[in-house]
Amino acid sequence: MSSVPERLAEVLPVVRDHADRCDAEARFPSESVDALRATGLMGLLVPEEHGGLGADLRTFAETAQTLAGACLSTAMIWAMHGQQVDAVVRHAGPRLAGELLPRIARGGMYLASVTTEPGKGGHLLSADAALTAERHLLHFDRTGPVVTGAAHADGFLITLRAAPDAPAHQVSLVYAAREQTAVEPVGDWNPLGMRGTHSTGIRLKGAVPAGQLVGGEGEFRTVAVDSMVPVGHIAWASCWLGAARSGYQRLVRLLTSRGRPRGIDLASPLTTERLARIRTDLELVSGYLHGVIAEIGQARATGADTADPAVQIHLNTLKIAASELAFGATDRMVQLAGLTLGYQRDSPLGLERLFRDLRSAALNYANDRLLTSNGSLCLLDRGVRLLSAAPAASPASAVDTPVDGPAPGHVSP
């Protein structure tokens, strides 16, 4: 059986070959996703007993980084699918998991995410459209204004208000297969960057049996805190870091090649300072990403609660820092490479697309939301438990952690 790097080696040429055209045409990289399906990589996080590769979060993050070096849009499609898969693995009932996971492992299912909603916007832990129970089925009519790969998804994980009379924060997560829903396109996708994600708007109308709830009724918050937020933030940070690192590799290789542009003086302290600043940003994101992966891995191994304020702060910090530093590093690369090599669309360095793509990082779950949330969480972590290499203390034993724990509205996004 092939290893993950061997499978990746099969996929990467396809991903590279289609990246430019998908960006130019703002179209879904079907060829690349088909290659991911064929090599079993869509089932990377599916446990082996369901036919998947049973990989851990570190392998997931490394794979996302490598894919992002070839095409950030393809990497984000794949990584966000992985985020949905993790939610199914950890929170679907045995019957739904038994049905879905082998199909995902075989490459027969790309799972899209529907959490953003008109009106409430990006806010993850609330929903407007509600589920209505009728004759053993849960009915829904839900618009998703930004759904990555909506036109190509085989199934959707959708957040919905638990019932018509439920408050906005009582949210259920529902799995709906494409054939269980009428999918109507809403709007177009013509953004500055991340064009290959083809994140169009859709309206989904359908009905599913109650067994297709992922997590308990009205308990999406538990799924979000345990799975969607940790895996989502690790996925995004990995993709952004992988893309920025790959741009930096191309830049450094060019500068150290025989054909290096004579206009860039490697002996100038201005050049070396810029190179060092970019490297510093990438090192910081990489170090923090590995720290968070270790913390979440430890929490999963010991059953520690990821709702702990310090853990939530670390997860949000990862997303904020990775989005800002990866984009900042790219901006510096453009400045260092100059107009012809850095800014032109057809430059072999490919920094122009990278710059456009990474501009979305701070918006893809608004950093404003995470920063305001983190500010409130900081008041609950009076011990100021910074991310460390040491195993995370359990919330009960953490120094100076308030006994009442985080308020529901304060968790993450």
Ligand SMILES: Cc1cc2nc3c(=O)[nH]c(=O)nc-3n(C[C@H](O)[C@H](O)[C@H](O)COP(=O)(O)OP(=O)(O)OC[C@H]3O[C@@H](n4cnc5c(N)ncnc54)[C@H](O)[C@@H]3O)c2cc1C
């Ligand atoms: C490439 C890409 C792919 C995506 N894929 C998906 C997908 O598959 N599924 C999905 O559901 N969503 C997806 N999204 C949407 C994403 O998850 C966010 O919901 C979306 O980017 C947020 O958009 P927004 O800034 O309009 O909304 P909001 O987050 O609602 O923010 C609206 C405005 O309010 C501001 N704001 C936020 N908090 C505060 C505050 N406290 N005070 C003042 N102002 C504040 C924000 O800065 C922003 O200007 C994707 C986004 C991108 C970029």
